[in-house]
Amino acid sequence: MTLEEARNSYQESLKRIEAQLELFWQTVEKCRAARQAIGYLEAGYAIDNEGFGLSGDTLDAAQANYQQFSRELKDLQARLSETMDKVLSDRIAVAVELMEPEFKARAVLLRQTLVQFRQVNSIWLDLPEILRVLESLLRDQGQEDTPDGLDIAINQYAQYGKELLMQFSHIAKDVEVNLETQERQSVLSFAKAWDVDVESLEGLGAVSIYRLLDGCYRVLNFVSYRTLGELAALCMKVEAAHGIKNEADAIEKDHERPTSKDMEHQNEGAPA
Amino acid sequence: MEGNSVHHYFVRSAGPLDQDPDLVKDSLVRHLNVTEDQAKKIVAQPVTLKKRLTEEQARRYVKVLGKLGLVAEMHPHTAAADVSPLEGPKPKGKPDIRQQRAETQHLIELFQETFREPIHHLPVTLAYKLGLISVMMICLIAPLIYFSLVVGAVYATWSYVAYLPTLFANKTPNAIQFVVFLVPILIGVIFTLFLAKPLFAGYGKRSSLLLDRNKYKRFYRLIELLAERMAVPAPSAIYVNEAVNASVGPEKGFRSLLKGELVLTVGLPLVAGMNSRLFMGIVAHEFGHMTQRNALLANTLVNRVNAWMEQCAFGEDNWDRRLNKWSEYSPIFAADMAIFLCRYMIRMTRVLMKYLFLFNLRTTRWMSREMEYDADRYESLVAGSDKSREIAETLRFLMAGRQLSDQLARATWNDNRLPDNLPQLVALMTEQLTVEQKQHISAQMEQSQTQVWDTHPADNDRIAKAEENNFKGIWLHDFPASRLIPDFDALCKTVTMRWYHQVGLKDVEKAVSPTKEILQLDQQQKTAEIAVGTFLNGMYSPRVIASH
Structure with missing residues (x-):
């Protein structure tokens, strides 16, 4: 081809x-x-x-x-x-x-990250679901007229969240971040730098679990988005060198893409 | 990441972290084995505390200092930074210090020459004075009502307690009756405590950095000269921060105000992004507030009262939440009833306070706006009436620059990098605003209108009034305002680090990078963003792409 x-x-x-x-x-x-x-x-x-x-x-x-x-x-x-x-x-x-050898080496690493990301697919889908449930329930905690089962449900979902975090921790240590702007490291270490430390979950309450889940979701979105971005930039260089033009209007249109609703978690920084 | 080739770091203090400096000082004396004088120096100015540390040791040291309430920075060793522990950073060389002294001397002479004549206080109308007095009186009505409520609650509870022995003298109550008789006391005590709670509310502590008088002698001297010429008390201290703002206020409450102990707070982005003419105009505006001590006193009183009333009307805290919880879990019906009634009474009081607060706000904001107009006259007197528009616009541009800098910092923080000099970055981002962006900001300014709740009049009203005065201006020099503060870059970096700590960012010492690198990183991030959009023809969405 x-x-x-x-x-x-x-x-x-x-x-x-x-x-x-x-x-x-x-x-x-x-x-x-x-x-x-x-x-x-x-x-x-x-x-x-x-x-x-x-x-x-x-x-x-x-x-x-x-x-x-x-x-x-x-x-x-x-x-x-x-x-x-x-x-x-x-x-x-x-x-x-x-690609030229120097770019190829980088592109191969970036592609490898994307392939490794397939392992986190189920976590990626589950995370926002658990986040939404926990957020809804936690928001009601402490309010008047809450049902008796609220605290039990919160603990139960916090436990699901904990299990997700453990899965994340297990997988993320083997997935590499190969971004140009970062040191080469595992997603787990990268998450730590974002103050998302999922290695010591003992004794954490539902709110802390929620914060970590949210952090993990942001980390996954960020790393995959940027990895794809850097890889795409390299690929487009090759395409341009071979006289294949990518539409200019797409550049204008897509520059705004990261701020759209779907991307609401994308560019948010580490929790400040 | 940078730093792999650097083997040693030194750690320098950068002021107290949102805590009382005296507490930090005591903490340092206790934990660091330093004398009181040394601790005082460490808190007041940047002092090198440890040198020749490994990266890990330096990070740990910074963390420990953070726990003691001190902001500290770690820097890689360079020849210039190689200084003895507990000494301030040494100048790079003799010519530099001589140059700085010459610059200070030159600027002082320039100030003395320019402000040869005293700046006389501008007259105010009788209506303005009467307005101030009326507003002050009106603003005290609501607190008086509140205070009466507290006194009333105490009196009613006490009267009831005093009446109980008389009641019990005729007939000894059984257990149920006894509990029922206790209910009003419970209500009285809880209601009184909740009413009195806002009376003891604390106010936010100053989070700005105190400028060391010895190190920044030049800036202090220039500010004092202006104060002297304007016949206002010289600020007892100057604080700096990262905000696009400047203000003047009492150092410690009303007593300071009465004694004329005022402090000036300067946002460094103003200094970084303005020329000295605009900046001096702003300082003159702030000093303008000081020309009328009574007005400042009234304004401070009004602001305090308003803040306190806001707390009364809206300030739910943990105690309110606890009260709600108790009412849910109270095992005794009588106690449950008492808490229910209390909550109802507290809610009613809050509603009353809410409307009194809004009434107060509406009446007192007028005074605040009049004071701004008055202070604007001094701004025009010093910088010239024709500069009032430029000052207003530049302030708005700088605010936009600040927003852009914050966005940039948030984005680069994703890559664990942060700009090391926020004020300079704000100035740079302001400079980079496009003509269209600036026109848009100016158009917004033109359209803005003064609203009844505004503390400041709309800019266009202020400009119109200032231009009516047609003052030629006294300080017409337009060199960069940053020349007024020696070692400005280092100060900006210290304030920047402090800001990061204040907003709760962790391990920022390793993340700070020069502006040039930050802009480069921003460019890389944008390139990746554009590439995703173009390569996928706008079909990107955050899901796992099953790469093969």
Whole structure:
């Protein structure tokens, strides 16, 4: 495959990618809302099921809906993997092959990070769900007229969060950050520099767990976004050197991308 | 990351961290085995405390000092920084110090020459004076009502307690009756305590850095000269911080105000981003507030009262939350009732205070605005009426520069880097504002209107009034204001480090980098951002890309 073919192949899929991405994010939102509803129900609240996009207002109904949305999400991920990720990976692979040795070495490392990131996929999806549930429940803690099960539910979700953090800690020590602006280090060390220390979770309360989960989510978003950015910059250099132009209007349009709603966690700094 | 080739670091103090300097001093004496004088010096000015430390040792030392309430910086050793512990940083060489002295002398002479004539106090109208008195009287009404409530609650509770023996004299109550009789006491005590709580509320401590009089003799002298010419008390101390602002106020409450012990606080971005004419205009504005001690006294009183009332009206704290909790878990019905009634009474009091506070605010803000107009006249007198627009605009530009610098710092903090000199960065970002951005800011300024709740009049109103005065100005020199403060860069860096500590950033010593590197990093970050958008044709979203 030539560079041009690889680029064209990606661009030809754009419409399909756009539609699938939209559906993907809608389903992600459905999952998060369903998980939030489950959290509320477990704490003892009554919910307006339509507001959460659920077919019933019982815990069983919410869980059944959640299972269904999760299956749909898995399916959409598989489809996106074919239509977007594979095409994109091919495009990157062709460009990397044509790079000058000094750039190639860096690009290979960056690509390696992206490949390693596949290990954190399930955490990445679970983190915002648990964050949302914990946030909703913690916000109600200390208020008047809260149900008796609130504290129990908070502890339970804090425990889920702790398990996620342990998984993160386990995986993140083997995933490397290879950014130009950073020392080469593991995602775990990088997270520590962001004051997200997930190695000593003993005795932490729900609020601390929430803070760490939020930190992990930010770290993952940041590292993957910047890794992709640096790799993309290298690939575009090769494409430009081979006379393949990327549309200028896209540059203008996409420069604003990181501030969009989807990217709300993207560029936020380490907690100050 | 830089620093791999540097083997040794030295640690230098950078002022107290948001705590009473005396407490920090005592803490240093206790833990660092230094004398009182040494501790005083360490707190008051940058002093090298340890040198030839490894990076790890230096970081640990900085951390320990932080726990003792002292901001400290670690720096790699360079020839210039190689100084003895507990000594201030030595000058780089004799010509430098001579040059600095000559510069100081030159500036003092320039000041004396320029401000040959005393600046007479400008007359104020009778209406202004009467207005001040009325506002002061009005602002005291609400606290009087509140105080009466507290006294009333104490009196009612005490009267009831005093009446109880009479009540019990005729008939000994059973257990239930006894508990019921105790309820009003409980209500009275809780209500009184909650009402009285704001009377003991503390006020925020000064978070700015005290400028060492010996080290910054030049700046003190120049400011004192201006104060002398304006016939206002010279500030007993000058503080600096990272804000785009300047202010004057009493050092320690009303007593200082009555004694004329005022302090000047200067935001270093003003010094970094303005020429001396605009900056002197701003200082003259601040001193303008001091020309009328009564007005300043009234304003301070009003502000204190307003802040206190705000606390009464809206200041829920842990005790309020505890009271809510108690009402939920109270095992005795009578206590539950008492707490319920208390909460209701406290809520009613808060509503009353809220409206009194709003009334106070509305009446007193007028005075505050009039005082600004009055102080503006001194600004125009010193810098010239034709500069009032430039001052107002420059302030707004600098605020935009500050916002951009903060954004930049947040972004680079993601890469564990921070600018080492915020005031200079603010000035630089202000300089880099585009013509369109500046026009937009100026247009906003033109459109702004004075609202009843504003402490300051709208800029365009102020400019119009200032231009009406048509003062030619006295200080017409437009060299950079940073020349007024010796060793300005080092001071900016100290203030920057202090700011990072104050906002709770950890391990910043290793993260601080020169502005040039920060801008370079920002560029790298932007390149990556643009690349993601372009390469993916706007299809990026934060999800794991299943790379093959």
